[in-house]
Structure formats: structure tokens, C-alpha cells
Amino acid sequence: MVRTRFCDVFGVDHPIVQGGMQWVGTAELVSAVANAGALGFLTALTQPTPEDLAKEIARCREMTDKPFGVNLTILPSINPPPYAEYRDVIVESGVPVVETAGFNPAEHLPTFQGGGVKVLHKCTSVRHAVKAQELGVDGISIDGFECAGHPGEDDIPGLVLIPAAADRVTIPMVASGGFGDARGLVAALALGADGINMGTRFVATQEAPVHENVKRAMVDNSERDTELIFRPLRNTARVASNTVSREVVSILDGGGEFEDVRELVAGNRGRTRVLEQGDTDGGIWSAGLVQGLIQDVPTVAELVSRIAGGADELINRRLAGLAG
Ligand SMILES: Cc1cc2nc3c(=O)[nH]c(=O)nc-3n(C[C@H](O)[C@H](O)[C@H](O)COP(=O)(O)O)c2cc1C
Numbered sequence: 001m002v003r004t005r006f007c008d009v010f011g012v013d014h015p016i017v018q019g020g021m022q023w024v025g026t027a028e029l030v031s032a033v034a035n036a037g038a039l040g041f042l043t044a045l046t047q048p049t050p051e052d053l054a055k056e057i058a059r060c061r062e063m064t065d066k067p068f069g070v071n072l073t074i075l076p077s078i079n080p081p082p083y084a085e086y087r088d089v090i091v092e093s094g095v096p097v098v099e100t101a102g103f104n105p106a107e108h109l110p111t112f113q114g115g116g117v118k119v120l121h122k123c124t125s126v127r128h129a130v131k132a133q134e135l136g137v138d139g140i141s142i143d144g145f146e147c148a149g150h151p152g153e154d155d156i157p158g159l160v161l162i163p164a165a166a167d168r169v170t171i172p173m174v175a176s177g178g179f180g181d182a183r184g185l186v187a188a189l190a191l192g193a194d195g196i197n198m199g200t201r202f203v204a205t206q207e208a209p210v211h212e213n214v215k216r217a218m219v220d221n222s223e224r225d226t227e228l229i230f231r232p233l234r235n236t237a238r239v240a241s242n243t244v245s246r247e248v249v250s251i252l253d254g255g256g257e258f259e260d261v262r263e264l265v266a267g268n269r270g271r272t273r274v275l276e277q278g279d280t281d282g283g284i285w286s287a288g289l290v291q292g293l294i295q296d297v298p299t300v301a302e303l304v305s306r307i308a309g310g311a312d313e314l315i316n317r318r319l320a321g322l323a324g
Contacts, residue, residue: 002185002311006172006194009138010097010118011067013037014308015195016185017141017174018202019122020071020099021286022046023271024210027056031063032207032300037308041071041099050085057093069097069120072108075150076235083108091115099141102150104128106135122176122197124152126165129173139172140165141197147177148200148226148238148288158191166192180290182310186319189311196307200288206299211278214285215297223292229265229284233258240287242280 006015016038018029025043033040042060047053053070060068070090074083087108090098098112101122105112112119113136121132122141129140142165144158145151156164162175175188176197188196203210204218217240226238227245232252239245248261263269265284273282298306 001308002189002315004172004189004194006139006174009172010039010120012039014304015174016304016307017041017099017120017176017195017197019141019176019197019199020044020073020101021199021203022073022267023275024203024208025071026209027060027063028209029202029205029207029300030068031060032205033202033304034060034064034066034068036301036304037066038304039067039069039097041069041097043071043073044086044090045073045081050082050089053086054089054093057089057095067096069099070095071099071101073101074103087111091117097138100137104135105132105137109135109137120174124150124161125154125156126161126168129165130168133169133171137171139174140169141174141176142169142193143197144175144177146289148286150235150237151177151228153234153236158188162188162191162193178288178290180293182307182314184290184293185307185311186314198290199286200290201294201303202300203287204294204297205303206297210275213278213280214275217280218287218291218294219296221287221291221294223289225291226287226289229261237284237286238288239284240280240291242285244281244283248284 004015014037018033018040020041020043030040030042044053047056097118099120118138120139121137124143144161145155172194174195174197175193179196179198180201185196204215225241227241229237229248248264251260270283270285273279274285
């Protein structure tokens with residue numbers, strides 16, 4: 001099995017991470033990822049209050065005795081959630097690792113470090129990775145332009161972003177964005193990363209708490225079936241292409257303001273109509289280019305063992321056969 005220093009630092013068997021996912025990163029998925037020997041993150045803000053997060057962590061612990069973490073995503077917001085309270089729950093609950101995303105983690109680092117919580121910081125550029133390393137985080141998750149969610153505004157795909165980051169980052173680093181199979185893991189290792197982070201691929205698993213129609217859509221969709229919304233607002237998000245996301249792109253490209261799309265992009269609309277009720281044209285849902293590589297909906301255990309075992313096979317047979 002492929003083992004890297006990422007496994008040693010973060011206490012997992014496989015160098016495979018399930019990144020935070022709003023509405024999807026619940027105990028069902030995260031415990032399955034932990035039980036498969038990979039590193040899963042509950043998504044703090046999926047829980048309506050910090051107290052609910054404490055309960056979700058406890059619920060996840062009932063489903064696994066393996067380590068798992070919590071994702072804390074901080075994005076610009078008119079009415080920001082009580083981030084410091086979520087942070088304190090993470091520390092007090094004794095979770096061993098936090099995935100920070102969407103912001104410079106400086107403000108929260110002393111509390112995490114004082115509480116013995118390792119910090120895996122997710123960012124989308126080499127400069128932010130270097131900055132986070134200087135601040136003292138324990139690992140970097142570098143998200144390329146292929147990714148679902150927020151790819152940033154630089155548009156650098158993994159083939160360049162990962163080795164460019166690896167040249168500057170000395171702490172353990174996982175590569176993210178577009179990964180879904182053993183070939184991706186081996187490629188990430190070759191590019192200088194210590195493992196991979198996946199979002200979209202984990203949504204198309206049996207345990208992900210989303211409607212079957214969404215999982216089936218990911219199997220049916222190709223690598224061309226995403227849209228980049230909010231580009232003119234410089235807050236780009238990669239989401240599945242559907243009638244709603246295409247309408248959002250068209251309104252904003254035509255000079256519209258956020259107010260003009262507010263209803264269309266409402267998080268609760270995507271959550272209820274798409275993820276719960278299964279209307280894949282009902283609202284916005286995040287998905288990456290890797291949809292083009294998704295052909296089935298396995299259990300998490302099957303997926304992780306397929307990637308870990310496949311990587312081993314690829315390195316020891318196909319690539320070893322090419323050397324010398
Ligand atoms: C449905 C969904 C929701 C997501 N929500 C978040 C989030 O709340 N916070 C975050 O940091 N990343 C979020 N992401 C991004 C993932 O954690 C991960 O970085 C990304 O999916 C990697 O790219 P991939 O989809 O190509 O694997 C989300 C991704 C998906 C698919």
C-alpha cells in the first residue's frame with residue numbers, strides 16, 4: 001500500500017482526504033471515510049449552531065473509532081456565522097485535525113495549536129500555501145482550477161500548480177481538484193504531493209447523504225458539465241452545469257449584480273431541491289471536472305481500497321516496468 005509522510009503526520013493508513021463539503025460532510029460520510037483508513041472532515045457550517053457541531057462530532061465518534069477532522073470554511077459574508085465559537089467546539093471536542101479554508105488562518109491558529117489540533121490549510125495558490133506554511137500550519141491542501149467549489153481567480157490547473165507548490169512547500173501537502181482514481185493519486189505523488197484530497201468523487205458514493213439522482217448525474221455527466229459562477233464578482237465557484245447555473249452565468253455576464261441572482265444561488269434552495277429532493281435542475285450544487293472520470297457509485301471502502309490498491313499496482317507494475 002502507498003504510505004507517505006502525510007499518513008504519519010495525520011495518523012491515517014492512506015494518503016487520501018475527503019475535504020469539507022457543505023451539506024455533504026456529515027457523520028455518515030466522514031465515519032465511512034475514517035473506517036476506510038482515509039482522512040474525512042465533517043463540515044462545521046453544515047451544522048446550524050456550534051452546539052449542533054459538538055453533537056455531530058459525538059455522533060461520528062459513535063460510528064468510528066478512527067481519527068477524523070472538521071472543516072472550518074470562512075468566506076466573506078454579510079452576516080458571518082460565529083466562527084470563533086465553531087472553532088472552540090472543534091478544540092474542546094478533542095478532534096485531532098482541522099481543515100481550514102477560504103481565509104488566512106492566522107487569527108485562529110494559536111487556539112488550534114494551543115489545543116493540540118493539527119491544521120491542514122486548503123488554498124488555491126502557491127503564495128497562499130507559502131504564507132500558511134510560514135504561519136506554522138501542519139499541512140497544505142492545494143486546490144487546482146479543476147476543483148469543485150472555490151478555485152480562486154488564478155485559474156492554474158493542478159499539472160502546474162502542484163509541482164510549483166511542491167517546490168516551495170516543505171511540510172506535508174495533498175493535491176486537490178480533479179482527483180478520483182488511482183492514476184490521479186500516482187500522478188499527484190509524481191508531481192511532488194504527499195497524497196490527494198477529493199470532494200466530488202466522494203459525493204458519488206453510497207454513504208454520501210445526498211439524493212440518488214445527484215449521484216447518478218455525476219456518473220452521467222462528463223468533464224464538460226460544470227459552470228464557473230460568480231466570475232464577474234471575483235468569487236468564482238465551480239458548480240454542476242444545469243438550467244440554474246447557466247442562468248446565473250448569463251445574468252452576471254450581462255452585467256447583473258449579486259442581488260439579481262440571490263434567489264437562484266441560495267444555499268438552502270440547492271440543499272432542499274437538489275441534494276434532498278433530487279431535482280438536479282432545482283438549484284446550485286457543487287461539482288468538479290472529475291465528473292468525467294466517475295463511472296459508478298461504490299461504497300467509500302470500495303473507493304478507497306480501489307484507489308490505494310490501484311496506485312500500488314500502477315507504481316509497482318506499469319511504472320516499474322518502464323524504468324531502467
Ligand atoms: C458538494 C461540495 C461541497 C463543498 N463544500 C465545501 C466547503 O463547504 N468548504 C470547503 O472548504 N470546500 C468545499 N468543497 C470543496 C472540496 O472540499 C474539495 O476541495 C474539492 O471538491 C476538490 O475538488 P474535486 O471536487 O475535484 O475533488 C465542496 C465540494 C463539493 C463537491
